[in-house]
Amino acid sequence: MPETPDVDVIVVGAGPAGACASIELARAGLQVVLLERGPFPGSKNMYGGVVYPRILDELIPNWWDEAPVQRWVTRRSTMVLTPTQALTVDFRSTAWGAPPYNGATAYRPDFDHWLASHAEAAGAQVLCSTTVVGLLRDANGRVVGVRTDRPDGDLRARLVIACDGVNSFVAKEAGLHPPVDAANYTLGVKETLALPKEVIDERFGVRGREGVDIEILGGTGGVNGGGFVYTNLDTIAIGAVLKLPKLAAQKRRPEEIIAGLKAHPAIAPLVEGAELKEYSAHVIPEAGLAMMPKLTGDGLLVAGDAAAMCLAAGIWLEGVNFAMASGMYAGRAAIDAIRAGDVSTAGLAGYERRLSETFVLRDHRKLKRAPHLVLSDRVQHVYPELITSVAERMFRVDNPEPKPGLRRIVTSERKRLGIRRRDLARDGLDGFRSFG
Amino acid sequence: MSATAPIAVCLKWTPARLDGGPLGPDAADDRFAGISPADRAALELALRLADRLGTTVTAITAGPAGAERALRDALAAGAERAVRLDMATDADSRDVAFELAQSLADAAIVLCGDYSLDRGSGSVPAFVAHHRRIAQALGLVDIDVDTATAATVHATRRLDGGRRELLAIPLPCVLSVEGSLATLRRAPLPRALASRSAHIDVVATPPAHHHGAPAIVTAYRPRARVMPAPAGEVVLDRLRRLTDAGTAPSRGETVVLEPPAAAARIVDALREWGYLP
Numbered sequence: 001m002p003e004t005p006d007v008d009v010i011v012v013g014a015g016p017a018g019a020c021a022s023i024e025l026a027r028a029g030l031q032v033v034l035l036e037r038g039p040f041p042g043s044k045n046m047y048g049g050v051v052y053p054r055i056l057d058e059l060i061p062n063w064w065d066e067a068p069v070q071r072w073v074t075r076r077s078t079m080v081l082t083p084t085q086a087l088t089v090d091f092r093s094t095a096w097g098a099p100p101y102n103g104a105t106a107y108r109p110d111f112d113h114w115l116a117s118h119a120e121a122a123g124a125q126v127l128c129s130t131t132v133v134g135l136l137r138d139a140n141g142r143v144v145g146v147r148t149d150r151p152d153g154d155l156r157a158r159l160v161i162a163c164d165g166v167n168s169f170v171a172k173e174a175g176l177h178p179p180v181d182a183a184n185y186t187l188g189v190k191e192t193l194a195l196p197k198e199v200i201d202e203r204f205g206v207r208g209r210e211g212v213d214i215e216i217l218g219g220t221g222g223v224n225g226g227g228f229v230y231t232n233l234d235t236i237a238i239g240a241v242l243k244l245p246k247l248a249a250q251k252r253r254p255e256e257i258i259a260g261l262k263a264h265p266a267i268a269p270l271v272e273g274a275e276l277k278e279y280s281a282h283v284i285p286e287a288g289l290a291m292m293p294k295l296t297g298d299g300l301l302v303a304g305d306a307a308a309m310c311l312a313a314g315i316w317l318e319g320v321n322f323a324m325a326s327g328m329y330a331g332r333a334a335i336d337a338i339r340a341g342d343v344s345t346a347g348l349a350g351y352e353r354r355l356s357e358t359f360v361l362r363d364h365r366k367l368k369r370a371p372h373l374v375l376s377d378r379v380q381h382v383y384p385e386l387i388t389s390v391a392e393r394m395f396r397v398d399n400p401e402p403k404p405g406l407r408r409i410v411t412s413e414r415k416r417l418g419i420r421r422r423d424l425a426r427d428g429l430d431g432f433r434s435f436g
Numbered sequence: 437m438s439a440t441a442p443i444a445v446c447l448k449w450t451p452a453r454l455d456g457g458p459l460g461p462d463a464a465d466d467r468f469a470g471i472s473p474a475d476r477a478a479l480e481l482a483l484r485l486a487d488r489l490g491t492t493v494t495a496i497t498a499g500p501a502g503a504e505r506a507l508r509d510a511l512a513a514g515a516e517r518a519v520r521l522d523m524a525t526d527a528d529s530r531d532v533a534f535e536l537a538q539s540l541a542d543a544a545i546v547l548c549g550d551y552s553l554d555r556g557s558g559s560v561p562a563f564v565a566h567h568r569r570i571a572q573a574l575g576l577v578d579i580d581v582d583t584a585t586a587a588t589v590h591a592t593r594r595l596d597g598g599r600r601e602l603l604a605i606p607l608p609c610v611l612s613v614e615g616s617l618a619t620l621r622r623a624p625l626p627r628a629l630a631s632r633s634a635h636i637d638v639v640a641t642p643p644a645h646h647h648g649a650p651a652i653v654t655a656y657r658p659r660a661r662v663m664p665a666p667a668g669e670v671v672l673d674r675l676r677r678l679t680d681a682g683t684a685p686s687r688g689e690t691v692v693l694e695p696p697a698a699a700a701r702i703v704d705a706l707r708e709w710g711y712l713p
């Protein structure tokens with residue numbers, strides 16, 4: 001005689017994925033328990049600092065009126081760095097500073113806490129300081145609940161949704177993940193630096209609640225990866241995302257790499273005199289589609305970073321929106337499956353279908369080559385110099401020499417840097433296929 | 437007072453430190469508020485004593501709605517009833533104690549932490565005992581109860597010089613305990629879940645009235661001492677002077693005086709050491 005479930009759904013992890021799954025489920029009238037190991041939702045969570053919450057239009061209308069936002073991103077820049085040069089493409093839009101907005105900087109302990117409070121308001125039971133340590137299964141191997149680290153800590157449910165982040169213990173225990181390959185992960189490290197708001201406004205050329213998002217190629221001290229600088233109200237987030245095997249092989253400390261980035265002539269004037277408030281680090285599932293686990297098991301769904309949904313593709317480092325959307329779709333698929341009385345893998349197929357029909361898997365499919373391309377040695381170590389030296393020669397006045405044409409400059413710089421035309425063409429094509 | 441009268445535990449909800457700033461917690465932010473290790477120890481001891489005496493635990497806090505998290509955690513750990521006296525977190529200790537005493541009129545033992553995390557002076561338990569006109573023993577490091585008679589608590593208190601004072605305290609009584617005395621048990625999952633929606637008695641309280649004594653405005657901390665720059669040729673010497681390192685320890689002085697003279701002597705010493713203007 002199978003034991004009766006205590007609740008309809010257990011959601012593991014109160015990050016953006018878990019909160020959004022719980023909001024959907026609770027609003028549908030299902031009994032949901034959202035388990036979080038930290039003392040409050042978001043307390044243990046970190047990221048670079050920019051969230052693109054458009055998907056929340058479906059869950060929390062006019063979310064911008066209440067979301068705990070630091071600044072609205074009205075300037076997005078991409079910087080290419082060599083040790084002594086920088087080329088920046090800088091875009092600014094006043095429209096992004098007004099409803100319905102585009103992106104925002106926010107602190108995760110604020111943002112995740114706010115999102116989880118919506119789940120609670122919808123009727124989900126949010127229980128913090130509770131770590132899931134194992135899965136409960138029936139005789140057929142179907143997931144029927146979780147074991148927590150509390151006394152008398154087993155909890156049974158019709159369905160479990162794993163939203164427990166990049167190292168998803170739950171999805172791994174369920175056997176949904178292929179063996180871990182360190183090459184699929186990057187280490188994200190970040191310093192939060194305090195400066196008076198007026199100083200930030202002045203240095204970054206913004207006013208009021210306007211904010212800046214700068215993504216950086218190069219500047220990571222020879223370790224493949226990328227950098228970022230984001231503005232909060234009175235702090236700046238600066239950090240790097242570093243390919244794990246390269247970091248290990250070069251025996252470099254991540255904080256040294258941030259120190260190098262802060263000392264770069266294009267960055268130093270932005271952060272000068274700031275006081276270090278916080279240092280944090282976290283692993284990122286970087287390889288996207290190439291590392292995604294099976295998303296569904298009998299009685300189990302996996303969403304957010306636990307399912308490697310984070311999109312890390314050069315100018316885009318978007319994990320929170322992918323987590324919120326995949327959590328929301330997991331919630332919707334769970335509602336259908338529970339109502340139909342079939343929470344087997346087949347009964348939960350609506351989850352992958354929803355992901356495939358929307359940006360979640362469509363972006364990942366379109367950009368499937370991007371993570372590999374962006375972190376490749378040529379893009380990391382050769383092209384930044386090609387790009388900046390071409391710019392340098394375009395802008396340099398070499399009188400009495402006449403101005404050279406762009407084609408001639410590119411060809412001569414390519415040759416000087418020993419880049420084969422075939423490689424450049426192949427990478428260009430890959431880039432076009434991904435970003436084009 | 438019967439042995440089955442409940443045991444009460446008073447939990448002080450303390451806001452985060454006030455230093456704010458970027459990333460610093462805001463005083464009004466309940467995410468960073470909580471109760472002290474001493475209050476947690478008091479709760480654990482209350483649960484153990486209740487178990488041995490066959491009675492129940494009532495958890496009580498004087499604080500705003502956010503303080504109910506502490507009560508829910510107490511219910512999860514095993515408390516039977518939870519009461520919130522609706523007061524501000526910075527309410528005067530005497531008012532808090534007066535209201536606590538009213539609400540805890542039937543408690544056989546009132547347990548508290550020895551002091552709270554903020555400006556804790558440890559005075560609330562003493563005021564509660566005063567208002568209820570019952571025995572008090574504060575700053576305890578051990579507690580035992582005679583289960584046969586349930587009439588006396590045996591307790592130990594720290595004295596100077598590593599000595600201990602053994603006390604026999606008649607019930608009903610107010611006890612405050614040090615945080616090292618016990619580690620709060622981990623709440624079982626079913627109770628933790630049930631506690632999220634459990635009933636909490638909320639008691640409205642009258643506006644502040646400073647029960648019992650005129651208001652005294654006390655300084656938060658002794659002022660930092662102003663010290664002359666130390667003399668010395670090299671940094672090491674100056675550091676030694678500054679820290680007294682390597683010199684003979686200055687001995688405490690024992691003086692035997694009548695209470696008024698003793699008080700005056702203490703004030704003089706505090707002035708001399710720079711703690712009083």
Ligand SMILES: Cc1cc2nc3c(=O)[nH]c(=O)nc-3n(C[C@H](O)[C@H](O)[C@H](O)COP(=O)(O)OP(=O)(O)OC[C@H]3O[C@@H](n4cnc5c(N)ncnc54)[C@H](O)[C@@H]3O)c2cc1C
Nearest residue numbers: 013015016017037047048049050132165188304305319320
């Ligand atoms: C340095 C860095 C920079 C980034 N920058 C950005 C950015 O600027 N913008 C962006 O959109 N994304 C960014 N990301 C990615 C983004 O942070 C993630 O994709 C996103 O947080 C994933 O959300 P999630 O809900 O899936 O997982 P998480 O946010 O990791 O949440 C998982 C939750 O589960 C809890 N948990 C884990 N295990 C258990 C357990 N066993 N029991 C109970 N609870 C458990 C955790 O405490 C946590 O609350 C960045 C990541 C890093 C590391």
